[in-house]
Amino acid sequence: MSENDKTDQKDVTAAESISTAKIHPIVKYPDPVLMRKGAAVTDFGPNLAQFVEEMWASMYAAHGIGLAAPQIGVSKRITVIDANFKEKPEEKLVLINPEIVEREGRSFEEEGCLSLPEIRDKVHRAARVKVRAQDVNGEWFEVEGVELRGRAIQHEIDHLDGILFIDRLSALKRDLAKRKIRKLQKSGQW
Numbered sequence: 611m612s613e614n615d616k617t618d619q620k621d622v623t624a625a626e627s628i629s630t631a632k633i634h635p636i637v638k639y640p641d642p643v644l645m646r647k648g649a650a651v652t653d654f655g656p657n658l659a660q661f662v663e664e665m666w667a668s669m670y671a672a673h674g675i676g677l678a679a680p681q682i683g684v685s686k687r688i689t690v691i692d693a694n695f696k697e698k699p700e701e702k703l704v705l706i707n708p709e710i711v712e713r714e715g716r717s718f719e720e721e722g723c724l725s726l727p728e729i730r731d732k733v734h735r736a737a738r739v740k741v742r743a744q745d746v747n748g749e750w751f752e753v754e755g756v757e758l759r760g761r762a763i764q765h766e767i768d769h770l771d772g773i774l775f776i777d778r779l780s781a782l783k784r785d786l787a788k789r790k791i792r793k794l795q796k797s798g799q800w
């Protein structure tokens with residue numbers, strides 16, 4: 611997910627200058643990797659931890675609050691989420707092979723996506739979710755998410771299944787979004 615428009619853009623330059631993790635470019639719609647179901651992670655070696663660091667660096671560089679591996683061109687079930695954008699490090703999440711095991715209530719709020727720049731719309735989601743996932747060492751854990759973090763969890767897990775938030779809009783709104791994207795593509799802004 612992209613940072614909420616209302617949130618102040620934080621200065622990430624200082625943090626990036628001390629990080630050595632590679633920053634990957636963000637893949638944009640309609641790249642086919644975004645429509646593909648990601649493969650389960652089976653190798654929990656040091657390369658995975660390094661790749662997760664690269665995901666964090668790439669997400670922060672793009673001012674995102676969540677990033678799924680397919681968004682940097684890697685079709686694997688890995689996502690990183692920091693709904694508070696560096697304000698509450700204890701709430702940061704690395705979800706590997708995540709699965710939503712509980713959903714409760716409803717929420718209808720605006721979303722954006724790093725792979726769909728300038729497109730924002732309200733999306734129906736569960737108000738609270740519980741997720742089961744593995745960490746970088748392969749240990750299973752469960753975590754709950756509400757509000758923006760809960761929304762980000764659902765948005766990012768959708769990416770691992772090849773689903774974009776515009777797929778969850780009404781046909782009319784999806785067509786409007788696609789028209790806007792075509793316009794941006796034509797003017798070279800995509």
Ligand code: ZN
Pocket residue numbers: 611612722723724725765769
């Ligand atoms: Zn997204």
